[in-house]
Amino acid sequence: MSDSTESFEERLQRAKLDAMKELAYGASHEINNPLANISARAQTLLRDERDPERRRALEAINQQALRAHEMISDLMLFARPPRLDARPVDLTAVIEQVVAEVSAECSRRGIETLIDADGALPEIAGDPVQLAVAVKAVIVNSIEAIGQGGRVEVAIKRLEDVLRIEVRDTGPGISPEVRTHMFDPFYSGREAGRGLGFGLPKAWRIVTAHGGQIWAESAGDEGALIVIELPSGAGRS
Template sequence: MGATDTKLKERIKELTCLYEVTSIIVNSDYDRLETSLEAIAYSLKKACQYEDQAEVTLVSGDYAVKTDGFQPTKTALKSEIKVFNEVNGFVKIGYPSGKYSVSDFLKEEQILLNNVSLAISNLLERKQIHDSELAVRRKMEHSDRLHILGEITAGIAHELNTPLANILGFTELLKDRLSDKEAVRDLQKIVDNAIFSREIVKKLMFFACEMPQNINVVQLNPIVENILNLLAPSLGKKKIKLSKKFSSDDVQIRADTVQLTQVLFNLIMNAVYYSPVGGHVGLVVVENGNHVQIRISDEGPGIDPKNKDRIFEPFFTTKPLGEGSGLGLSVVHGIINSHKGSIAHERNNPIGTIFTVNFPKI
């Protein structure tokens, strides 16, 4: 075969490869991108001058694909994959190192490799945009659902307040009129359950943002210390080892004292609840740039990955029936948002969960 025929053959292979790569990208499923990248690798292999000897590998972010016979020791051409101008990986074409050198590659092969890596870069950029749009849409849908639920909840809470007050009032009157100790004990159970129900109503009203705020500059450290004093019996009962650290003796934020207490009480109580007997709970308060950061860590079982996006949903709980209303973290989330703060969670090392709360610094 003459030199002209050889060049023509190679040119056809290159154009065929580019057409195949374009087709693969157009028909890519963003949820199964690894399959598309593997198809691109095999298409690139077919376009090489020595197709039977060539192998291809492609590495980018969470993706790593290669043709069957690729070895790291091969003599290879390489082209970088860039996603939004940041190097995110590479594509390599390799020949057996004992048989071929870099000079055996055609100049056109490097050009083809660069074009394919550019096409892959565009594909990965589009996937990131798609994922971001999907996350924003889900967040908006979630926000709409919470808004509707908040309006419904506020109405329910208002409706429940009056009958609960009546139950408590009339039960206390009956207790004063009865001398039967057993009957009084039963009435006390009614009182206790009514008070418990009233607390749930309060949480509903917090969640629905129906509780008026009284925002002032507050000293954070004394509030934390008061909460820890309140929780001392719970810590002692489970023999929890508590460590606390304050970056300063005078940490101040603008907050509603009652709501801030509720946020920290819920988070620390959850950490105690999920920690094993003799476990460790850590509390760190630091001033971080324009924010005051509070980190609460535990050694519990951690958050199941399938629940990580649901833990702030109202009425969602992993606690046994009767031990949790599923409102604690949703109320916490709502209060923190109303204070223009943020809350996030991550895995603790080696086990457990860390909740991080950020409040704007004064």
């Protein structure tokens, strides 16, 4: 790839992020307040409502308002992520925590989760909260792509000066075009439940803020692999 092409892609990425920031700030100020009012009103009505059908309707209104608020929060995080609170991080512990958090949903869907960690892995310098958010976004993407019945395998290994996290699943494969745009929040052509919402773009934002890389691979018609690589000095800047 030539320097001129790299320069163009960098300018394009910067323009996208600038557009995302403008959208995020506008949505935060103009939409969050009405959403908060809708949620508060629905919760107030729920306290006195006894009719089951009306309760279900009010609960749905409240949940959708909260979901929209969460999407705006994700948009804000992607547009302007918080400063890294860097400290020594045990990535194996982060992965175990995330898998524990999604275990109930996996059980409900009949999805098996496996962790394969190399022994005596070094700690890295990073933000454990944000890294957990990134790893969870990738694992949730696999869970949603599988749907019902399947397996998610999470491996962590050391490769020279990086730690590599591999999240492999038995869901549908990923076409080359979708792999190219998996982490682009502006891309609307995602397939089979992969990459819907801001989960994967948010993971990309956090990983790159740590000086790492994230990409997707496909294992043919069935299964996908998402790889995160973090340098041993991640998050030191």
